[in-house]
Amino acid sequence: MSENFIQNLFANRIGGSNFGKDTVIYKFEKIKRAKMSARKAHPEIDIIDMGVGEPDEMADAGVVARLAEEALKPENRGYTDNGIQEFKDSAAKYLERVYGIKGLNPETELLHGIGSKPILAMIPAVFINPGDITIMPVPNYPVMGTLTKWFGGEVVNLPINKENNFLPDLDSLDAEIRKKAKLLYLNYPNNPTGASATREFFKKVIKFAKENDIIVIHDAAYAGLTFDGEKPLSFLSVEGAKDVGVELFSLSKAFNMTGWRIAAIAGNELIVKGIATVKDNNDSGQFGAIQKAAIYAFEHPEITQKISDKYSRRHDMLVNALREVGFNAVKPKGSFFLYVEAPKGIKGGRRFESAEDFSQYMITEKLISTVPWDDAGKYIRFSVTFIAKGIEEEKRVIEELKRRLSDMEFEF
Numbered sequence: 001m002s003e004n005f006i007q008n009l010f011a012n013r014i015g016g017s018n019f020g021k022d023t024v025i026y027k028f029e030k031i032k033r034a035k036m037s038a039r040k041a042h043p044e045i046d047i048i049d050m051g052v053g054e055p056d057e058m059a060d061a062g063v064v065a066r067l068a069e070e071a072l073k074p075e076n077r078g079y080t081d082n083g084i085q086e087f088k089d090s091a092a093k094y095l096e097r098v099y100g101i102k103g104l105n106p107e108t109e110l111l112h113g114i115g116s117k118p119i120l121a122m123i124p125a126v127f128i129n130p131g132d133i134t135i136m137p138v139p140n141y142p143v144m145g146t147l148t149k150w151f152g153g154e155v156v157n158l159p160i161n162k163e164n165n166f167l168p169d170l171d172s173l174d175a176e177i178r179k180k181a182k183l184l185y186l187n188y189p190n191n192p193t194g195a196s197a198t199r200e201f202f203k204k205v206i207k208f209a210k211e212n213d214i215i216v217i218h219d220a221a222y223a224g225l226t227f228d229g230e231k232p233l234s235f236l237s238v239e240g241a242k243d244v245g246v247e248l249f250s251l252s253k254a255f256n257m258t259g260w261r262i263a264a265i266a267g268n269e270l271i272v273k274g275i276a277t278v279k280d281n282n283d284s285g286q287f288g289a290i291q292k293a294a295i296y297a298f299e300h301p302e303i304t305q306k307i308s309d310k311y312s313r314r315h316d317m318l319v320n321a322l323r324e325v326g327f328n329a330v331k332p333k334g335s336f337f338l339y340v341e342a343p344k345g346i347k348g349g350r351r352f353e354s355a356e357d358f359s360q361y362m363i364t365e366k367l368i369s370t371v372p373w374d375d376a377g378k379y380i381r382f383s384v385t386f387i388a389k390g391i392e393e394e395k396r397v398i399e400e401l402k403r404r405l406s407d408m409e410f411e412f
């Protein structure tokens with residue numbers, strides 16, 4: 001045995017023999033560290049955590065009760081492989097009722113996932129050969145891009161920002177890229193920008209996909225969380241979408257079920273079949289009792305409505321507070337993210353080189369945690385999933401945030 005042989009055996013995709021020696025500290029780790037040192041430096045002040053990307057509340061009591069009931073049944077004890085049929089049948093009904101997706105065959109066009117993240121991670125295994133391209137708008141949830149590279153593929157990034165209404169400019173892709181591209185990832189309402197797509201944009205996407213033989217993966221993780229009369233918009237509800245793509249519906253955010261690990265993927269039969277084959281070799285299905293608790297959730301879409309109402313209220317408060325201290329904050333149509341341009345500096349004071357610089361300032365000096373994005377412009381993301389029980393506490397948190405940002409003037 002040679003000394004250190006394990007270090008030399010790591011695959012190149014995670015750094016090869018340099019695995020673990022990287023000294024670069026990644027964004028989320030930096031935020032974690034900055035939060036820890038801020039807490040240490042000011043133990044008497046509460047951190048206002050607007051950086052978290054998951055709900056602050058438990059799953060609905062009815063969902064929890066169904067899990068408890070089903071967990072006791074011997075028939076739910078075993079592997080579920082590619083999922084129980086009741087889950088698929090119920091998901092198809094839910095998708096028609098909430099998103100207007102008609103005509104899905106729950107036997108062949110629908111699957112469950114142990115959350116949507118592992119499904120996104122598996123899709124490149126289904127389609128990507130070395131040299132193939134996945135088109136990823138940035139910023140975005142990066143999993144499908146990372147795994148594309150792990151399978152030897154390439155990622156082509158398209159910036160989304162204020163100038164293009166946070167919708168990627170597909171026309172900007174040249175013939176060579178279009179030819180090599182196999183997958184297009186989209187996520188609306190979007191993490192981190194909070195931007196929503198339109199039916200017109202999805203129609204354009206379908207035309208583009210058909211013209212260029214490209215598969216569309218629409219990640220609808222936040223699609224149920226819409227406000228102010230805005231209806232949830234599904235890619236699959238647009239005519240022709242099923243010819244070119246699939247859509248992922250996570251229960252994590254729509255039903256406060258992040259830790260439960262359950263999602264549905266629906267759409268094109270052949271794509272679903274490919275994913276089922278790879279999935280079957282990766283996992284043995286989510287616990288049947290969790291799939292059955294998810295059926296309870298599917299049968300109660302009003303749970304999502306209640307969650308949306310809360311986020312909408314919090315967005316209103318946060319947008320007002322941020323506008324009062326100078327940010328150009330605009331309430332999104334959906335999701336729990338509020339994405340705002342980072343200031344260039346403070347009047348008569350320090351400059352911010354990047355969104356990350358500003359975010360570090362916010363946590364260190366103001367004890368307000370946010371997430372920065374410097375991929376396409378300089379933006380920071382606030383999340384309205386901050387911890388607060390009830391309206392009065394929410395108001396207190398927002399008032400405190402405003403107070404902490406009121407003793408200076410930001411320059412944009």
Ligand SMILES: Cc1ncc(COP(=O)(O)O)c(C=O)c1O
Nearest residue numbers: 115116117141187191221250252
């Ligand atoms: C856009 C997007 N897609 C997928 C996920 C993963 O969700 P799940 O819990 O279903 O794996 C997240 C989680 O933050 C997300 O933001």
